[in-house]
Each structure stands twice: as C-alpha cells, then as structure tokens.
C-alpha cells in the first residue's frame with residue numbers, strides 16, 4: 001500500500017518515526033506496510049510481493065510448537081479434576097471413571113525426563129502451570145499432600161529446566177471451581193456456571209475478566225515464574241470472546257509489564273489458517289503499538305487425553321515416515337504446525353505411553369522435515385507475527401529500510417531484483433548506528449540470524465530486528 005498524503009502527514013506529525021523514514025516520506029518515496037499501519041484495520045490486503053518484498057517464515061522454516069495444557073506442579077489434574085467435574089455435570093459419563101485408581105501425582109522425575117528429552121531435541125512450546133490446581137493448594141504458599149520443600153523444588157525445576165524452552169501460562173486459577181476474588185474461596189454453589197471450564201455464562205466486562213486473569217497471573221508472579229500469556233481452560237470465555245482478548249492483553253500487561261501479550265484458546269481445523277491473529281491493535285504507525293496475539297493450535301489432543309487414560313494415536317499427528325498426519329499436512333501447506341496435548345496424557349497414569357508416542361512423532365517429523373522446520377515458543381511465534389504486522393518497508397534501488405516497533409529475531413524476507421553482499425545498518429531511537437556485514441550462505445537451509453543468500457535475481461535476508469530502524473544496503 002502507498003501512503004496517501006493524509007497518512008504521510010499523520011506519521012510526520014506524530015514525531016515518532018526515525019529520521020530515515022520521515023525523510024523518505026517527505027521525499028514522497030514509496031512506503032509499504034501492512035494495512036494496519038495506515039488505517040488501523042486488522043488483516044492486510046497489501047500484497048508486499050507486488051512491491052518485491054515477501055516476509056517469509058523465521059529462517060524460512062515452518063514454525064512448530066507444542067502446547068501442553070493441564071500441567072502444574074506435582075498435582076495430577078486428571079485425578080483431582082474428575083470428581084469435581086462429575087459434581088458439576090453428573091450426567092456426563094466421561095467423569096464417571098475410576099479416578100481413585102489414578103496416581104495423585106505426576107512426579108518431578110517425569111518432568112525432568114520429559115524436559116531433558118525436549119531440550120535435547122530442541123522442542124519448544126507452552127507449559128501451563130495452574131496456580132491453584134483443582135483447589136488442592138496454592139503454588140505460592142502451600143500444597144497439601146506435599147511438603148513445602150517438595151513444592152519449592154518442583155517450582156525450581158520448572159524455572160531451571162522448562163523456562164528456557166517453554167512459555168509458562170496460568171490456565172486460570174483452579175481449572176475447576178470459580179474462585180470468588182473477594183474471599184479467595186470457591187463459590188458456594190456447584191453447577192456449570194461456577195466451573196472455570198464454562199465460565200462466565202453471562203456477559204462480563206473486560207475489567208471483570210481481566211481481574212480474574214490477573215489474580216491467576218499474580219500467583220505465578222509470586223512463584224517467580226514470568227508469563228507473557230494465558231491459556232483458557234475448556235470453554236472459559238466462550239460467551240465473551242472479544243472481551244476475553246482485551247482482558248488477556250490488559251491482565252498480562254498489568255501484572256508483568258510485557259509489551260506483547262498473547263493467549264491460547266482456539267484450535268483451528270481443516271483448511272482454516274493456523275497463523276496467529278493480531279487482535280485489538282492500537283497505536284499502529286507509532287513506536288509503541290499495542291496488541292494481543294491469539295495463537296491457535298492446529299491439532300487435537302490425540303495422545304493420552306486430559307485424564308491420561310486413552311491410548312495415543314500418534315499417526316494422527318505424523319505417521320512413522322512422516323508422509324501423513326495433521327502435522328505433515330500443515331508443514332506441507334507451510335502453515336504454523338502447533339500441536340496440542342494435556343500433561344496427564346504424557347504421563348499416562350505412570351505408563352508414559354503418551355510421552356513414548358510423542359517422542360516417536362517428534363522423531364518422525366525431524367527425519368523428514370528437520371531442515372524445513374523450527375521449534376519455537378508460542379511467544380516467539382506471536383512476536384514474529386506481531387512484528388510482521390506492524391513493520392513498514394521503504395525500498396529504493398540499493399536499499400531497503402525496515403521500520404519495526406516490535407523487535408523479533410531471525411526475521412526473514414525475500415527482496416526481488418537485488419544483489420548481495422548485504423550490509424545491515426541498525427539505528428537506535430537515539431540515532432546511534434551499528435553496522436553489520438551479513439554472512440553469505442549458499443543454501444536456504446543454512447539461513448540463520450545475520451545471513452543473506454542470493455537466489456537467482458532475489459536476495460533472501462535473515463536478521464534480528466533489534467533496532468527500531470534497520471536499513472539493508474545491497475550491492476545493486
């Protein structure tokens with residue numbers, strides 16, 4: 001999209017653009033960006049490729065991620081949630097299972113085994129920590145059934161082993177009973193309307209929802225667990241989807257002061273796009289846009305399920321030679337392939353059948369698509385799409401200026417009709433300049449941060465957007 005004169009004036013008068021881009025706009029040269037930059041309308045109809053620019057996937061690889069729901073410290077949510085769900089929905093057979101025979105604990109030795117294997121394979125994703133799991137106890141205080149020392153060691157394990165590769169999300173406060181925020185106790189009546197899975201059953205304001213989310217986030221903050229997002233349990237927020245998006249952004253920003261909140265609630269199936277959705281974008285075209293990113297999963301849970309009692313169906317994700325399955329389909333369609341499970345379904349009530357199946361799926365995907373895919377945290381995927389949606393490009397014969405108020409790493413673009421080598425000039429907000437000669441690679445599979453590659457008449461560049469303005473200079 002070309003900026004019309006009104007938009008040009010608006011940007012210039014805002015005083016928020018860097019000197020490079022402001023001058024470009026004064027010169028009347030062409031600025032290209034997503035529609036969101038100039039009109040605030042979500043969803044771009046701008047075809048950057050018409051302007052010779054294509055934003056590719058990070059390192060030109062299909063993002064993979066693993067979303068784990070219903071995890072927490074020590075408490076086996078399958079065992080503790082089932083009787084509480086049975087009380088609220090007595091007619092549902094799913095809750096009449098022999099939960100007493102399932103272990104009450106998913107031990108830290110299993111967290112360690114799982115986390116170490118994933119770290120070795122580079123698997124990344126999201127790991128819920130339910131702060132008051134099934135009302136059993138409070139992770140920042142006391143967990144009846146385990147000693148204080150056991151609880152603290154369990155939290156330390158999450159901090160040391162999981163945090164580097166996994167986003168931590170609260171999955172509301174209890175994942176079972178709704179908590180009265182005034183008293184900190186579960187509300188008295190037991191029915192569908194007082195279970196978090198189907199809460200709220202009537203309209204709630206953004207502030208009311210945000211207060212509920214913030215309550216959960218604050219407990220994790222007291223456990224020294226940083227969060228950039230939240231996960232909704234079951235059908236939480238189904239009646240208030242637009243309020244929920246605003247509330248998630250508000251609560252995460254308030255409690256953690258993060259610049260880019262995200263949330264997980266939706267599963268996209270069939271032909272639906274699995275790309276993240278930018279919601280509630282405000283301040284587009286300024287140096288501090290605000291938005292909330294909705295990152296959907298692209299699969300069902302076909303491992304052991306939320307009660308851990310199902311036999312996994314790993315082939316539904318990817319079969320042995322990765323020629324079929326939903327993950328294969330998404331990778332081949334070049335869509336983010338975000339897979340979903342529930343933590344009890346990894347442990348499988350002690351047999352680890354789900355985890356064994358998961359390992360097979362990861363290894364199958366790796367054997368066929370290892371060089372075309374990249375495991376990422378959910379927050380990393382959110383950040384990449386957010387940056388893509390608000391950055392602006394301005395091209396001239398030998399250079400491309402990227403104005404990006406949201407920083408992200410391994411940002412990868414193809415620019416038509418350019419020749420390397422490529423020099424990257426980063427301009428800080430104060431005008432300081434850093435210069436980096438990018439390293440040439442010969443194959444797209446070798447692309448990583450700080451690299452460029454000639455592909456016929458086009459140049460592919462992979463850089464960290466770590467300054468508000470970056471100018472790429474080409475040989476021609």
Ligand SMILES: [Zn+2]
Pocket residue numbers: 069070171175232233234
């Ligand atoms: Zn859940």
